[in-house]
Amino acid sequence: MATKQSDAIEKGMTDYMKAEYGQHGGGKHGLWTSDELPILLKTTQNHVSSYNSVCKEAKETSTKGALEAKDYSGNNKETNNQSTEKHPSARMITLRSPSVNSSTFVLTAFSGLEQQYLWISIPFFTTYTLVFWGNCMVLHVIRTEPSLHQPMFYFLAMLALTDLSIGLSTVHTVLGILWGFIQEISLDSCIAQSYFIHGLSFMESSVLLTMAFDRYIAICHPLRYSSILTNSRIFKIGLTIVARSFFFITPPIINLKFFHYCRSHILSHSFCLHQDLLRLACSDIRFNSYYALMLVIFTLLLDAALILYSYVLILRAVLAIASQEERHKSLQTCISHICAVLVFYIPIISLTMVHRFGKHLSPVIHVLMGNIYILFPPLMNPIIYSVKTQQIRSRMLRLFSLKIC
Template sequence: MWPNNTDAPFLLTGFPGLEEFHPWISIPFFAVYVSVLVGNGTLLYLIKEDHNLHGPMYYFLAMLAGSDLMVTLTTMPSVMSVLWMNYRKISHGPCFLQAYTIHSLSIVESGILFAMAYDRFVAIRSPLRYNSILTNSRVIKIGLGVFMRGFVSIVPPILPLFWFSYCHSHVLSHAFCLHQDIMKLACADITFNRIYPVILVVFTFFLDALIILFSYILILKTVMGIASGEERSKALNTCISHISCVLVFYVTVLGLTFIHRFGKHAPRIVHISMSYIYFLFPPLMNPIIYSIKTKQIKKSIVHLFSVHRRT
């Protein structure tokens, strides 16, 4: 049986009722888009060029920046095409691929934050064994495992989309493709596509968040056992950036989940806006948080700008 490619293309949606303001709405979106590209691109450049940043913590940070760049580059081109040119059509294949990439990268980001929690756990609980535990080869294996989990676990609900027939409205709810939007348009039994994502969320986002919380309880217990107040403060400061990024990510996940599950009577604009916050806010904030809170990153940024000034 071959995929059904004869159906009409899907139609993306901007901000319903505000179409005449789309050119103005595109301005802050474009500003955020550029900021995400510059911020995460700068982090990747600094980690590559500065040998002082060649360590497990910064390798995981590079993975986070790379994931943020990928999800932004996946979503924003279609968003900007809707807002700038009112180009709304998207064929099935690219739409399914976009949904697959977006959802995969969400799970990847959760996994990276989990890996970064493990990094902080080892650094504080076993500082003398840190380099022997988190070797370069082990960091690579963890990174590959995180990306494999994200991109493999999303295949089961995405693959059936190619074989569904779509006889309902072809209008999607956002300016990018999401699995939950596409499956609602299918004239087929979507029971699996409804149940599987719920199970997946429990065993990825929820489980990752639970383990991160537990790891920080153990970290806090270790830090409280340090006699010197200065050493306690120094140990906690190394975790602040990661804790901030975890809160930014999971608070937006909870907000989006809450709106989708319990905000059925909320205006449609609220649902749409929350989706944009979920996909844009963490990639925007992560490089800012690490640039402000991480001393070595700040030094690298200062050095980078001072070199450019001299040249």
């Protein structure tokens, strides 16, 4: 403070010299006379007094501003707390804003139709009941009927077991959200569900390919059918199908556990899919994207191409048969398998088209197509084989007649 006062005195003297004597001041010789000293002292005192008043005013203004800022901050904090207490979801968003990497995801059913969930659950419950009952009936008939212990029906049992497993992997979330039991799913449960859904889809594709190979052997090489498709070979084919379906899908599914999910944790369906979790991830997903694409190409697309090729060979062999009755009989054995292939691939293609080109459509359409993709093949396959396969149909009718009696 003493230094600032001396600076003020010096400034006062300099100003007086400039005012009274020009730039250099101090008379002719730069010396002050006795008449000039009182004037110089008064001017200097005025500058010091002015400096002190300015400092005091600045200090008062600074203190007042700090108090106002503190009051504003306190009021603002109180307002935010009140708003948070009224809206807990807002507090959740505030707490998650630095890192939205929650361990739970919100399942989506039919947005906007929450009041009708109980009614919507009725057809879904009926569908799941038919899926479980129909596939269990097929498995029971094949197991209990010795005449059906043949390669064709062994592969049909694999298909029924796969369809039954697909239903079991999704029923708890689909019906759970419609009945109000669950709304969220943990990350670990979501990853496990997506693993089984995709693995079982690849398994069904592999089983359909194996059934096409079975029809090719039966029609093109009937005399070698029993020697080629032995029980031990069928068992090895089954193990290969399981390994192919679940082994190669493991790396991208495990990688989902290490992703950082910072976007809104709202899934597109009432069950978990690999591509749905990728959409919510903020980490580098290039490996999963490219790996999943190659997996689809070398499983679903390759299986579809091989099935198509097998039927080209079958059709060529059938057209070479001279008897028209034999042609019809040979083709009749393939009708049920062709229907099963269409039932499996049409929903997959439709769902892919909706995801790719139907972004403008209602979310209800996406949810509906996702459920059709999951439920339509397990529902239709028992019906197809019960109607089109004479051996299955006759055994089921006999079973129903025994129950009625």
